Amino acid sequence: MTDDAMLTSKHALVTGGGTGIGLAIARALANEGAKVTITGRGQDVLDAVSGAGIHGAAMDVRDEASVNDTVANAISARGPVQICVPNAGIAEGHSVHKTNLSFWRNIMATNLDGAFLTIKACLPGMRDTDWGRVIAISSIAGLRGLPGAAAYSASKHGLIGLIRSLSEEYMGQPYTFNALCPGYVDTPIVDRNQDTIAQRTGMTKENARQLMIDANRHKRLIDADEVAAAALWLVGPGSHSINGQAIQIAGGQTA
Incomplete structure (x- = not known):
């Protein structure tokens, strides 16, 4: 990283940033100079991967107070969040006849409510600046139903609907809202x-x-770094006309 790195001075927040796709995105953003806050429910997991521009903060995306307090503390420490990556999610499946309401609600609370709460908490900082990017991590299941995974598929479809609605609501302003849909x-x-x-x-x-x-x-x-590369593209120069998109990363056409 150099002083002229692409994202120097930008503050990014990545939920579910301690492992997998979230961690790959966090590291890619930090390598480009961003100050990155990663969240997850286990502080020990976050501490193990923090450093080099990455700061861990325990947060439960299902809990509005937890989200609001954690984002507020991150903003106080590192400035307005201009890159918001709602990535935290549960990928579990049950056939519908084996899906109870508790399982359904936990999937929705994590995958959809959590994204909504995170974006809502980060938006004021973007609106107070002249630039912002929201990159939600959906799935190919957000574009087509997966057998045996109705709750998961519905939550990821809903996430894409949220992103598309936000892109329309803020159309013409210096913020973009996109979803990545990995296989x-x-x-x-x-x-x-x-x-x-x-x-x-x-x-x-x-x-x-x-x-x-x-x-x-x-x-x-798919390698997690491939998803991270797509996220870097969406925050890079010339990305301002990519808005409201559900971008497949699945090795070919899937929907």
Whole structure:
């Protein structure tokens, strides 16, 4: 990083930033000079990856007071949030007839309510400046339904609807709102899902993992750094006309 790095002086906030896609995005932003706040429910996980421009703050995206207080503290320490990355999410599936209301509400509270609360808390800082970027991490499940994952798919569809509505509401102003829609990414979520699929179906863990690999059009897991590169593009020079988009990162056309 040099003094003329692309994002020097910008403050970015990434939810679910301690692992996987969130951590890859946080590191990419920090490498470009941004002051990055990462959040998650476990302070120990955040502390383990903090440093070099990355600052961890425990936060539960399901809790409005937790979100508001944590974002306010981050703004006090590092200035207005101009890059907001609602990434925190739960990727779990049940068939509808096996989905109880508690499971449904927890998925929605984390994946959709959490994004809404985070964006809402960060928006005032953007509106007080002359630049802002919101990049929500949705999924290909936000563009087409996935079998056995109705709650997850609905939450990710809702997230894209939120982003599209915000892009219309602030049209012509110096802020953009976009969603990234990855297929299966090589993160701990895939590791957990392979175990769940194997337990549910009786197949081997290797075959369960291959099932997810085969769901990506190019037949490989996506690297988290590929998603981070797309996020950098959306905050980089010349990105101001990319707005209200749901950008697929899935190895080919999926919807």
